[in-house]
Amino acid sequence: MVTIYDIAEHAGYSIATVSKALNNKKVSEKARRKIMEAVEELHYTPNSSARTLATNKSWMIGVVFGENLGIGIAHPFFSQVIEGFKKHVELYNYDLLFVSRHMGLQQETYKHLLHRGVDGIVIIQSHGEDEISQVDHMIPTVYIDRPTDEPGTVYSDNHAGSRLAVNHFVENGHTKIAHIRGNQTTFAGIERAKGFEKAMKEQGLTVRDEYLVDGGFYSQAGGREAMIRLLSLKDRPTAVYVAGDEMAIAAMKVTKEWGLRVPEDISFIGFDDIKIAQHVDPALTTIRQDKELIGQKAAIILLDKINSIDPTQEVDKKMVPVSLIKRDSVHRLA
Amino acid sequence: MVTIYDIAEHAGYSIATVSKALNNKKVSEKARRKIMEAVEELHYTPNSSARTLATNKSWMIGVVFGENLGIGIAHPFFSQVIEGFKKHVELYNYDLLFVSRHMGLQQETYKHLLHRGVDGIVIIQSHGEDEISQVDHMIPTVYIDRPTDEPGTVYSDNHAGSRLAVNHFVENGHTKIAHIRGNQTTFAGIERAKGFEKAMKEQGLTVRDEYLVDGGFYSQAGGREAMIRLLSLKDRPTAVYVAGDEMAIAAMKVTKEWGLRVPEDISFIGFDDIKIAQHVDPALTTIRQDKELIGQKAAIILLDKINSIDPTQEVDKKMVPVSLIKRDSVHRLA
DNA sequence: TTACACATGTAAAGCGCTTTCGATTGGAGA
C-alpha cells in the first residue's frame, strides 16, 4: 500500500506538508504541484480509516430499515425514499452504510452504528416498535414516518392525504365510506386514520364503527383480511379508503373474487402510489407520497444536524405535501 | 469516547490484555471476567476505524449498482438480489457500503472503494459499459449478470429460460414467435437472444428477422417502442417472448391500446418475475429469476474469495436455475 | 532444592493520517 510517507519521500517534502497539500491547506504552489505529481505517479489513494481515526469524521451515514416484511432493501416505499436520500447526500460526499441488524436488537443496532463511527443516522420504519428511540443518541439522527416532536423527522402530510381521499369520494357521490387502517401503532396508520375521521366530520358524514377495520402492517395479506371483514358486512360501503397501496391492491383483488365489480360496486383509493398501482386492474386511484422529496428533505435535515446548523429553522421542512392521483378505481355514483 | 485504555485502567490490566480479551484470545478467566465487567460498566464500544487501521480488515463490502434508469436502489430486480446478498453476508458480520459514484467515472468508483478499504465488492449492472472491469483489482470482486469467464460471476440460466419460454409457446400451438431482445451489449440480453434462437431451432422453427426487435435497456419505454415495431408488421406474430418483465408489461399495454386482445390475439412471456408481473392484466406468464438465490450465491462466492478459498470449486455455483411461472398471458391456439 | 517448562501478562511498535507549534527561510524596509 502506498502511503503518505511514500509521497513525502518521492516529492521531497515532509508528510505534514503532503497532508496539507492533499487537504487543500496552505502550502506553496510549488510544493502542491510536486506532491500532486507524486500522487499521480504512485497511484496513491488515501486511507479512510486512518483519516477517520485522526479526524473523528467518517463520511458515512448509517441506514436503518425497520420493516417486518423481510424484504428489506426491496421494500417498494422505503427503497425509493432512500434513493432520494442517497442522491442528496452523495452531493456532499457521504456514503451509505447499511448495517446488519445483529439479532434485531435495537440497542445493538445503535451500538453497531456507534462502533462504525457514522456521522449520522437515518431511520425509516413502518412498524411501531421503536428501533433506537430510547437511547440518548450522540449521533445526529433523522426519522422518516415516525412520531416525534423533536426536530429531525420527515413525513407526508397524512391528514391532507386523507382529506383528499374523502373529498374525492364525496365529490363522486359516495357517503358510505370505509377505511382500512394501517396498524395503529404506526405513525402513518394513526395519522391517516385521524385524518380520515376529521375529513369525514368536515363533510358532515358519520364514521360507522364497522367501516373502520385494521389492515395490519401494510401487507397484501393484511389488506385482504380487512377487506373480507368489510365484504362480510350486511350493509357494505361503496367506497374504501385504504391506508396503503399494497393493502388496497389486495382489497380490490378479493373484492373481485367475491364477484363484485371494481369500481362499479366498490370504489377504492390507496395511499403511497407505489409503482404497481398504475398497473393493476383497474388502475388504482391513490394518494401519492413524494418519496424522492421525503428522502431529500431527510437528507437536508440530517446534514444540517451534522453540521450543527440550528434545527429550529427546519420546522417547516419536515412535512411533505401529498397529491391525489386519479386513475380508474373510483366510480361516480349516479 | 471511552477507549481500551479506560477499560484497562478500570479493570487493572494492560491494554494488550484488554484487546486480547475482547478478541477472544487466550487470557485467564479471571482477567476476561473483570474486563468484561468494565466493558459493561463503562459502555465501551470498540472503534472500527482503529481496528481496521490495525488489522487491514474493514468488514465492509462495497456495493456498486450499474443501472442507467436513475432509480438506483429502487430497481425492482437489483434490490431483491442485493437483499438476498445482504441476508447472507450479514451472517458473517459484514456491512454493506453503498458508495457514491463520483461523476460516474468507473476508475473513480473503484478508487473510492479502495479508499474505503472494503474487503470485497459486488457489482451488479444491467448496461453494457464496464464499470470497473479493466482495472486490475486488488479487491475480491463478484459480478452479477455480467459476461466473464473468470470465477466470480453469477447469473441466471438464460438459455434454459429462453427454452422454457419457446417450448411453452410451442406446446400451446404457437409457431409465429417473436422476441423482444434486451440491449445487445448486455450479457442478459445477448444470452436470452441466443437461447431463443437455439430453442427455436430445436423446435424446428425458423426465426424471422422481422420478429427480432431490440427493446433497449429493459425499460417500459423501450418495450413499448419495440412492440410497436412488431404490431406494425403485416404478418404479426401470435406470441412474443420478451427479455424483461418491464418491457413485457409495456408491450402488452400498447398491444391493448392498438385494439388487440391479450392473450387471445397475441400471447406474451416475460423474464424476471418482478413483483408487478402478477398484478398486471392479464397476469404475466414469465421466466422467474431466483433473485434471493442469485444474491446468496454471489455472497458465498465473494466470501470464499475474501477468505482465499480456492475458487475453482465454485464453478458449479455460478449458474442459477430459472423457472416458468404460468399465469394468464399465454393463449392456447385451437 | 534446583532447573525447567508453561501459562499469563505487558511494553512498545506500528497501522496511515491530521494538526499544533515551533523552526527556518526569504524578502522588505531602514
Next chain:
DNA sequence: TCTCCAATCGAAAGCGCTTTACATGTGTAA
C-alpha cells in the same frame, strides 16, 4: 548591511487498536 516579519515547512504527538517479543510467575520433575 542589519532587523524584523511573514510565509512556509517539519517534528512530533496523538487518534484507538492489534500484535510481537519478551518478562514474570507458577507448577512440575529430577
